[in-house]
Amino acid sequence: MNLLEPIQVGKITLKNRIMFPPMTTGYEERDGSIGTQSFNFYKRLAEGGVAYIVLGDVAPVNTVSPTPKLFHDGQIEAYQKLADALHVYDCKLGIQLFHPEYDVDALAELFRKGDMQAARAKLHHDMLHYIDEVTEEQLNTILEKMGDCVKRAYQAGVDVIEVHGDRLVGSLCSTILNHRNDQYGGVFENRIRFALDVVKTIKEYAPDICIDYKLPVVTVNPDGTLRGKGGLLIEEAVKFAKILEEAGVDMIHVGQANHTGNMNDTIPAMGTTPYSFMASYTKQIKEAVAIPVSAVGRIITPENGEALIENGVCDIIGLGRSLLADPDYVKKLEAGEGTRIRHCMMCNKGCTDSIQNRKFLSCVLNAENGYEYDRVITPATDKKKLLLWVVDQQVWKLPEWPKQKDMMSFYLKKKQL
């Protein structure tokens, strides 16, 4: 099975083709450090057999957002502990290096003064105008902070730096969000300038580290409208992928562009987009470069993932919500028990909704998620009969979900736990 074959990425080897893509979890401490909840979550994923885990939205500065951060040396030790724990399972650790699209220092100052009204107004203003207003000097300071962060990650034994090509970087690349007329705006070469500076900075501060680049693509809806904002249209994305390869990037992670677009663009709920909805775009990137390419977005079953690799769409698959639902996905595949995988139904309740409500990931199908090693679900000692009613809307071609009393039909399954 292709999915279980190892693959070389730059100087590192991934033991199989399944990665956990960047995902904000809400598990980190207030200062963004890796605490017990975060550590246990990632360790549990590694134990389940995944080859490569990316920590989503790791900030090199002290932002007000609840994401992981690595902006001072005191945080190195916890990242090192996490890297060591993952390495026990031969799982590689990546951090997704990102910067928000607002003036972090100015906002922090307003928060320090307790002027919440001004802070809110500033955030609102920046979400609309920061990309056009951020100065070259500020961008250079951000690069320095990113460099320091990369150095700390390298010291901690982190294996991969994934550039977050959406957010600040992707917004600068975008023809939709970038209206500048200096050397960072206008023509393609100017819009990708900062993105390339980020890659150069990583190489300067940690020459040996493996670089992954999340390349967000602005896609086209069936009605011709555009989906997503912070990224590039496919023609430019293909061109940029080749430039990234020449710049020394080791791997490309192709995703749906988002920033300030709709959350459902990148994280579609059930029934809103087809499975593997980024496949045709990812394939175009893969055909343009020789470095490994990973795909993400509604890849559910192993057959689904296997077909993507077989058909030359990608080399590696990212399973985000699927691994929240079942962290033992890979272990079950390895044991020939793929049919026992508990599949994500893309309800977005315990993941996206939780994060948007400032809570933490806790998948509705996995009662241990968010409480790894603290809460362990074991078979019941006092066994009871369970009656499970399942109505499959697609099989029965129902126009809408029926009310219970009107049920046209149902499967009745009796299961003994």
Ligand SMILES: Cc1cc2nc3c(=O)[nH]c(=O)nc-3n(C[C@H](O)[C@H](O)[C@H](O)COP(=O)(O)O)c2cc1C
């Ligand atoms: C709760 C949640 C948080 C996410 N956070 C990030 C993030 O920090 N950075 C990022 O690039 N993508 C983020 N994503 C997008 C995922 O990396 C992935 O592209 C998306 O979930 C689609 O993959 P899936 O269908 O396998 O879940 C997030 C997704 C979810 C559900």
